[in-house]
Amino acid sequence: MPRMLDVSDEVRAEIGDEEAERLLTGDDAPRSYDCTSCRTPGDPETDRTSTVLFVGEETAVLAFAHAGCIPSQVVTVSEEQLQGAVRSITGDSPAGGESPQNVPGGQAVLGITSGLILIGGELHPALVVEPTAPIARPGTTGPGDDFLPLLIEQGFIPVTDTAEPPTPLAGWSVLLAAGQLHAVLQPGTEGGGQVAWWQAHQALSVTDGWRAAVNKTQRVLIYAAPVGSIGQQPREDLLRDALDKAAAAGKLVAASMPLAGTSGA
Numbered sequence: 001m002p003r004m005l006d007v008s009d010e011v012r013a014e015i016g017d018e019e020a021e022r023l024l025t026g027d028d029a030p031r032s033y034d035c036t037s038c039r040t041p042g043d044p045e046t047d048r049t050s051t052v053l054f055v056g057e058e059t060a061v062l063a064f065a066h067a068g069c070i071p072s073q074v075v076t077v078s079e080e081q082l083q084g085a086v087r088s089i090t091g092d093s094p095a096g097g098e099s100p101q102n103v104p105g106g107q108a109v110l111g112i113t114s115g116l117i118l119i120g121g122e123l124h125p126a127l128v129v130e131p132t133a134p135i136a137r138p139g140t141t142g143p144g145d146d147f148l149p150l151l152i153e154q155g156f157i158p159v160t161d162t163a164e165p166p167t168p169l170a171g172w173s174v175l176l177a178a179g180q181l182h183a184v185l186q187p188g189t190e191g192g193g194q195v196a197w198w199q200a201h202q203a204l205s206v207t208d209g210w211r212a213a214v215n216k217t218q219r220v221l222i223y224a225a226p227v228g229s230i231g232q233q234p235r236e237d238l239l240r241d242a243l244d245k246a247a248a249a250g251k252l253v254a255a256s257m258p259l260a261g262t263s264g265a
Contacts, residue, residue: 005029005044007051008072014053014060023051030064037069037259038211039179054177063177069215075175075260076193109133110198114181114206115236116213117221117243119165125206125214126221127174127184128239129198130230147226148253154186156224156253162243166221169255172197174220176259180205184222185260194260214259223254 005024012020022028033042036052043049048067053060053074109132117126134145152158155169171187173194180203185194214220229246233239246252 004046004048004067005051006049006067006072008074010074011051011053011072014055014074015062033064034178035069036063036065036178037176038066038215040066042066070259075177111232112181112184112198112200112204113230113232113239114204114210115239116209117162117236117240119163123209123213124165124217124219124221125210126223127181128230128243129184129222129224131227133227145226147224148251151224151253156222156255158250159223159243159247159252159254160250162240162247162252166223166254166256168219169222169257172222172255172257173260174222174257176206176211176214178203179211183260184257219256219258221254221256223252225252 007015007020007023015023019028029044031043031045033044033049034040035042042064044064050065050067050070050072052063052065052070052072054063055074055076111130111132113128113130115126115128116123118124131147135147135150137146137150148156148158155172157167159166171194173185174181175183175185182200182203183196184198186197188195223243225243225246229249229251230239230242233242243252
């Protein structure tokens with residue numbers, strides 16, 4: 001029997017006591033699984049295992065994770081995100097690179113790149129966001145680029161030195177499911193749940209090193225720069241150089257945020 005399985009109160013409330021007990025007694029629990037966070041194998045009879053319930057508008061999917069990677073929880077996502085997570089969990093989603101998402105309002109497209117940033121002798125998982133065109137403030141049609149001012153208003157902090165870790169940004173988080181990146185979430189309006197600030201059309205694959213780093217830190221560093229500031233860099237050292245140059249030019253903002261559903265470290 002899988003005695004190492006954890007079903008949190010919020011997951012139990014969603015799936016019901018009967019299904020929760022069936023999981024705990026082993027009737028409905030898997031004999032083995034791929035962790036929905038780190039994608040390495042797990043065994044609920046020998047590994048401390050969390051039940052993670054992804055809930056969309058019409059669909060709910062129960063997944064399993066190492067308790068050390070992510071606690072048992074309910075993660076609310078859009079139906080589109082959930083279908084992407086299902087494809088990743090079941091292995092039907094093709095591996096691939098980044099597919100940018102339209103900015104709300106349709107002004108531009110956000111490109112996103114994952115990489116590891118060395119700060120204080122420790123590797124930190126990072127995402128670098130750069131639009132494909134200037135972003136105008138909603139309601140305006142001018143030629144100016146308001147991308148950084150808009151993010152600063154949301155709580156991002158200008159970066160002058162990439163050797164210092166960005167400060168945490170309350171209410172934001174990064175959704176990693178089935179070991180792939182699905183979305184960057186921001187607070188909803190009027191106290192509502194989180195909504196997608198950036199969302200992958202196709203789940204973004206990340207390296208094993210990136211997953212290992214995020215499972216250690218439980219936080220992701222988000223760097224953002226205006227169009228043309230970073231570019232597509234083939235190596236992480238070149239990416240770091242581009243971030244340094246953007247910071248020196250006053251064209252870089254950043255924030256630190258936890259994985260979705262976690263409080264972070």
